[in-house]
Amino acid sequence: MTSLALEFDHLTDGLTGEDFRKTFRHHPAGVAVITGDDGTGPVALTATSVISISAEPPLIVFSASALSSSTSTLRSCDSLVVHLLSSEQHWLAKLGATSGVDRFSDLEAWTRLATGEPRYLGVPVWIRARVAAQISAGASTLFVLHALESHCDVADAAGATTPLVYHDREWHGLTSKSKIEV
């Protein structure tokens, strides 16, 4: 596993945090919940920063804030599960984003893979991935993941889901009605 640190202390001419946050409220994102266990117990984190950066090799990137209680454990994991959420699973997105709760107290809501990683049940699309690199940047860590296996147990005959989207502190669900005809 590669571990790098980017330094930004010399950069003092940037946008204020307030202006930056205000601008990014205009940028929507798909929602994922990331789980892992470094041997000290399962952790989960809701992330709106999951991107696919390469298909060959299959690489995923996401960012986790140092302020999140799960981040230090995720940093010690060799492998993680990335759950890509549909609108039916916004309960899980909220669970993974709520501070001070036990995200694994409902023993019927999750299981473990044969390889040990915790996985929430009832999420049709998920990926197991190896942590290939970690890059510290500002107050966050960028995780670079190498995808090892994926599951798309989508019941709909057309294989369609209604993905969950986060935008300006609200949840949205994509449907045929939100589609733009071009």
Next chain:
Amino acid sequence: MTSLALEFDHLTDGLTGEDFRKTFRHHPAGVAVITGDDGTGPVALTATSVISISAEPPLIVFSASALSSSTSTLRSCDSLVVHLLSSEQHWLAKLGATSGVDRFSDLEAWTRLATGEPRYLGVPVWIRARVAAQISAGASTLFVLHALESHCDVADAAGATTPLVYHDREWHGLTSKSKIEV
């Protein structure tokens, strides 16, 4: 500017490219167009990989494929403009994703900032940013940007936009109707 390369040649047990792409069709994303000019002329790229990774310092990450004609020029730029698109600007998203066209042939569609970067007109939300780091990973480059200035010229009194979302090879627009009441 920091330049790094992550090596993945030793990883041979990952998902196939086909399975990886199929899985990520379930993951929606906000849409941005990124412009720059290294002195050889303006280039533009549609990206569905823009994420905010830190507010203090204000850091943005996006990924550009080596297969894109714009990527080598973007890699030579000191600064870029990130346009965050609303559904009204899906014409621009399509322009930045179409191969073999001159993306700057309409001289009334774009201008230059005083600092030289090309910027498309009619996009209310955009950010000028310095390229702080580039990380080669697989067949892509991860750009880490430090945000220098932002503009949110949103006409709506409530400051609302109807963001453009890409999902499963289709465009969507978020509205009050796509909102999930929780």
